Amino acid sequence: MAAIEKRSRQDWQELDKEHHLHPFTDHKSLHKKRSRIISRAEGVYIYDADGHRILDGMSGLWCVNAGYGRQELIDAAAEQMKELPYYNNFFQCAHPPSIELAAMLKEVSQPQFNRVFFAGSGSESNDTIVRMVRTYWDLMGQPGRHTIISRDNAYHGSTVAAASLGGMKPMHKQSGLPIPGIVHVEQPYWFGSDRSLSPEEFGLAAARSIEDKIREVGPDKVAAFIAEPIQGAGGVIVPPDSYWPEVQRICDEYGILLISDEVITGFGRLGEWFGADYYGTRPDFMPFAKGVTSGYLPLGGVFVSDRVADVLIDKGGEFFHGYTYSGHPAACAVAIANLRLVQKEDLVERIKSDIGPYLQDKWRALGEHALVGDTRMVGLMGAFEIVKSKSPLEKFDEKRGAGVVFRDTLMELGACMRAVGDTIICAPPFVLSHGEADELIEKTWKALDQAQDLLSA
Ligand code: PXG
Numbered sequence: 057m058a059a060i061e062k063r064s065r066q067d068w069q070e071l072d073k074e075h076h077l078h079p080f081t082d083h084k085s086l087h088k089k090r091s092r093i094i095s096r097a098e099g100v101y102i103y104d105a106d107g108h109r110i111l112d113g114m115s116g117l118w119c120v121n122a123g124y125g126r127q128e129l130i131d132a133a134a135e136q137m138k139e140l141p142y143y144n145n146f147f148q149c150a151h152p153p154s155i156e157l158a159a160m161l162k163e164v165s166q167p168q169f170n171r172v173f174f175a176g177s178g179s180e181s182n183d184t185i186v187r188m189v190r191t192y193w194d195l196m197g198q199p200g201r202h203t204i205i206s207r208d209n210a211y212h213g214s215t216v217a218a219a220s221l222g223g224m225k226p227m228h229k230q231s232g233l234p235i236p237g238i239v240h241v242e243q244p245y246w247f248g249s250d251r252s253l254s255p256e257e258f259g260l261a262a263a264r265s266i267e268d269k270i271r272e273v274g275p276d277k278v279a280a281f282i283a284e285p286i287q288g289a290g291g292v293i294v295p296p297d298s299y300w301p302e303v304q305r306i307c308d309e310y311g312i313l314l315i316s317d318e319v320i321t322g323f324g325r326l327g328e329w330f331g332a333d334y335y336g337t338r339p340d341f342m343p344f345a346k347g348v349t350s351g352y353l354p355l356g357g358v359f360v361s362d363r364v365a366d367v368l369i370d371k372g373g374e375f376f377h378g379y380t381y382s383g384h385p386a387a388c389a390v391a392i393a394n395l396r397l398v399q400k401e402d403l404v405e406r407i408k409s410d411i412g413p414y415l416q417d418k419w420r421a422l423g424e425h426a427l428v429g430d431t432r433m434v435g436l437m438g439a440f441e442i443v444k445s446k447s448p449l450e451k452f453d454e455k456r457g458a459g460v461v462f463r464d465t466l467m468e469l470g471a472c473m474r475a476v477g478d479t480i481i482c483a484p485p486f487v488l489s490h491g492e493a494d495e496l497i498e499k500t501w502k503a504l505d506q507a508q509d510l511l512s513a
Contacts (some may be wrong), residue, residue, distance in 0.1 A: 057275050058191070060242075061329045064170070065093055065104075065105035065106055065374055068091075068093045068105060069090040069091055069093065071092070071511055072091050072093070073087050073090060073091075073321075075085075077092045078091070079214075084121055087439060087460045090494070091370040094102055094248045097112070097124035097125065098121075098124050098125045098219055099123050099124060099125065099485075099487070100112055100123055100124070100428065100485045100487065100492050101124070101487075102124070102214060102472070105202065107469065109463070109470060110380035110467065110470050110472050111125075111470060111471040111472065111473050111484075111492060111495055111496055112484070112485065112500070113471055113472050113473040113479075113483070113484050113496055114472055114473060114474055114482070114484075115349070115351075115483050115484060116351050116481055116487045117324075117427055118288060118319075118320045118325075118346055118347075118483050119322065119345075119346035119349075119350060119351030120351045120352075120396065120483055120485055121323065121325070121347045121350045121351075121398070121403070121486045122350040122394055122397055122398065122486065122487060123350075123485040123486070123487040124485075125156075125307055126127065126268070126350070126352075126394075126397065128190070128393045128394075128397055129349075129352045129390050129393050129394055129397070130141070130394075131233060131393070132390050132392065133352065133353060133386050133388045133389060134390070135391050136153060136380055136385050136386045136389035136390075137289060137386050139385075140153075140270070140385050140386065141386060142384065142385065142386075143385060144380065144382070144383075145174070145378075145382055145383045146378060146382075150383075150427075151383075152385075153383075153385040153386075153387050153388035154383030154385065154388050154391065155289070155467065156388070156392055157172075157174075157383075157388040157391050157392050157395075158171070158172045158174075158383075160392060160395055161357075161359065161395075163409035164323075164332070164395065165329070165330065165342070165359055166330075166332065166338065166339075167215075168338065168340075168361040168362055168363065168487060169342070169359040169360070169361055169362075170362055170365065171359075171360050171362075171365045172357050172358065172359055172360065172381075173188075173343075173357060173358045173359065173378055173382070173424050174355070174356070174357040174382040174383035174384075174388075175355075175356040175357055175381075175382055176354050176356055176379055176381040176382070176384070176387075177345050177354055177356045178212070178213050178217065178218070178317075178319035178343060178346065178354065178356050179212075179213025179214050179215040179218040179219075179345070179356075180213075180218075180261040180356055180379055181213075181319070181344065181345060181358050182212045182213050182215075182217060182221055182282075182317070182343050183213075183215050183216075183217040183218055183355055184343075184358050184377060185280075185282070185315055185341050185343055185358055186204065186217045186221070187375075187377050188341070188358070188360065188364065188375070188377075189204060189279050189280045189313055189315075189341070189364075190202050190237075190279060190401075191372065191375065192279075192313070192364050192367055192368065193279050193370065195367050195368070195371045195372055195493055196367065198276065200276055200277050201276060201277055201278060201279045202277070202279055202295035202333050203230075203238070203239060203273050203277050203278050203279055204221065204237065204238050204278075204279055204280045204281070204282060204315075205238050205239055205240070205241060205266060205269055205270070205273075205280070205281045205282070205312075206221045206222070206223055206238060206239070206240050206242045206277060206281075206282050206283070206331070207223050207242065207245050207283055207287075208223040208225075208240050208241070209223045209224065209241055209243045209245070209285060209290040209291075209293070210222050210223040210224075210282070210283065210290060210317075211223075211224060211241075211284070211286060211288060211289035211290055212231035212282065212284075212317055212319075212343075213319075213438045214227070215293065216231075216233065216235060217235060218428060219231070219233055219234075219264070220233045220238045221234075223243070223280055223290075224289075224290075226354060227289075232435055234501055239269060239273060239335065241242030241262075241265040241266050241268075241269045242262050242265045242484055243262070243287060243293055244258070244259055244262035244263070244292065244295035244296060244299045245287075245291075246258045246291065246296055247294075247430045247441060248360065250374065252350070253373070254296075255296040256296050256297065256298045257298075258296060259295055259296030259297065259298035259299035259302070260298045260302055262296075262298070262299060263298070263299050263300075263302035263303045263306065263338075264302065264395060266281055266303060266306050267306050267310075269309050270306070270312070270346060271478040274383070275310050278310065279312070280312055280313035280314070280315055280340075280341075281303070281306075281307055281312055281314055281315065282315035282317060283303070283317065283384050284315065284316075284317045284318075284319075284320065284321065284331070285316055285317075285318070285321045285326070285330075285331025285332065285335055285337075286320075286321060286331060286335060286434060286437060288321075288437070288481075288483075289322040290476065291439055291477070291478070291481060291482075292432065292433075292437055292438060292439035292479070292481045292482075293430045293477035294434055294439075296503070300335040300336065300337055301313055301336070303337070304336075304337050307465045313340040313363075313364070314337060314338070314339045314340050314341050315339060315340065315341040315342070315343070315486045316330070316331060316332040316337060316339035316340075316341070317342075317343050318330050318332070318343065318344045319343055319344060319346055319356075320437070320483070321334070321346045322342065322346070322347055322348065323342040323344070323347040323395070323412035324347065324398060324404035324407055324435075324486060325347065325407070325435050325437050325486075326406070326407070326434050326437060327404065327405075327407040327409075327412050327434075327435040327436075328341060328404065328435075329404060334434070339359075339361070340360075340361045340363055341358055341359065341360060341361065341364070341437075342357050342358070342359040342430065343356065343357070343359075344357055344358070344359065345357070345433075348391045348394065348395075349387055349390045349391045349394050350390075350394045352387055352390045352394070353376055353384070353387040353390045354381075354384075354387060354390055355384065355387035355390070357383075363453070364457075368438060390459030397488070399485075403487070404488040406486065406487075407436055408435070411488055411489075411490070412435050412436055413495065414490055414493055415433065415436065415438075415484070415488070415493045415496075416433045416438070417495075418493065418494075418497040419431055419433045419438050419440070419497070420433075420480075422497070422500060422501070422504070423440070425501065425504045425505075425508075426446070426508060427442050427443065427447055427458075427462075427507065427508050427511075428440050428442065428443070428504065429441040429443030429449060429451075430443075433482075436473045436480075436483060436484055436486065437480050437483050437490070438478075438481070438482045438483070439481045439482065440479070440480050441478060441479055441480075442458045442459055442462055442478040442479075442480065442507075444458075445477070451478060452478055452511070454478075456511065458478045458507070458511055459475030459476070459477055459478040460475050461477065461507050461510050461511060462475065462503055462504065462507040463475040463480065465503040465506045465507050465510070466499060466500065466503035469499045469503055470499060470504055471495070471496055471500070471503075472501040473500075482496075484496065
């Protein structure tokens with residue numbers, strides 16, 4: 057029997073307004089127009105309570121990689137819930153789903169990763185990393201090494217430690233963050249710079265800002281550097297090719313732990329299993345979440361390299377950290393089924409050699425529209441920039457909300473992407489067909505034309 061009652065759209069909206077506080081939401085403005093109620097989904101489409109079909113160009117929130125309605129995942133959850141709906145991995149216990157998944161994750165990751173620590177979300181995973189990184193250096197006899205370097209405009213989650221790692225200024229301002237021992241350097245956002253350097257020169261300079269920061273803080277005080285291979289929530293910031301090799305060089309030279317935040321890029325999004333594989337880095341930690349279960353149940357975790365895990369195990373004693381839902385059995389069972397599905401359908405390779413290049417070509421062509429100043433897409437993770445004029449380059453006044461005008465227009469046409477300021481971002485499910493890619497692009501062109509009329513009115 058379904059647990060959810062049948063109600064009209066208006067009833068849902070009213071109840072929502074009265075009782076529900078949403079994440080990252082200005083409630084006063086939401087209450088003026090009410091929430092869009094999404095009531096079901098199938099394949100790459102979501103449906104609202106009025107029955108409108110919307111092509112989901114964001115895979116939910118960068119997570120429904122396998123698409124909606126996958127019976128294998130539904131069955132895995134139901135069967136595991138019948139067998140063992142919950143037990144913990146504390147107090148010298150474990151259960152088959154958490155063990156099986158840990159072993160499976162080892163198989164798809166780089167050779168330095170043999171162990172995984174489970175959490176319930178990406179934010180929790182990054183909290184775990186702050187604790188583990190500092191504990192590692194304490195155990196190495198270097199307790200002064202507690203500073204973690206991150207980047208402006210990074211997103212690493214919303215708990216106190218994860219938001220501190222993040223570089224979102226409004227988040228810091230609202231709650232007295234970052235916590236001590238977390239500092240930020242510039243992001244490798246060439247289009248957002250004054251473009252006086254070539255992208256390659258700019259990439260090197262952005263990487264070297266990490267080295268400058270290490271010298272400023274003191275090399276014996278820096279514990280780790282954390283970054284998303286491609287910044288996601290910050291606007292799909294694809295670094296110039298020169299960036300990551302230089303970052304790896306700097307981390308190696310100063311003995312600093314490298315944390316590759318794979319919450320969005322993990323499990324195939326870039327056409328490789330991880331962003332670290334795509335860029336050829338060798339991280340010491342990889343936090344993950346989202347795509348590990350295709351979002352069907354919440355699960356996060358951290359790949360911990362032998363360099364760190366061996367020290368924690370040999371010298372660490374008890375690590376005073378963990379979550380009730382670390383390795384939740386139903387979530388782990390769904391993750392196992394999801395990874396098998398990704399393997400069986402060869403979805404990572406499909407992104408690399410089929411749907412990725414197919415969508416990328418069409419995405420690049422959007423650059424011919426008068427409103428589009430820059431396009432970029434790696435695997436199935438892309439963005440374009442809405443501009444007022446291309447030459448000379450002129451952006452819209454922030455208050456004009458050009459990105460939101462486009463996003464809302466596209467939604468009316470039946471497709472969904474996200475606006476980060478005037479940057480439009482897109483990350484469709486891995487199972488997107490060629491026909492669905494055509495539909496997404498067609499609707500984008502139409503929405504750009506309509507947005508252009510609205511913005512010039
Ligand atoms: N790291 C990265 C790179 C993320 O993108 C997190 C950590 C935190 O994960 P949890 O599971 O705690 O949310 C994320 C999450 C957006 C948006 O608007 C992006 C995220 C979350 C919510 C909204 O793009 N990413």
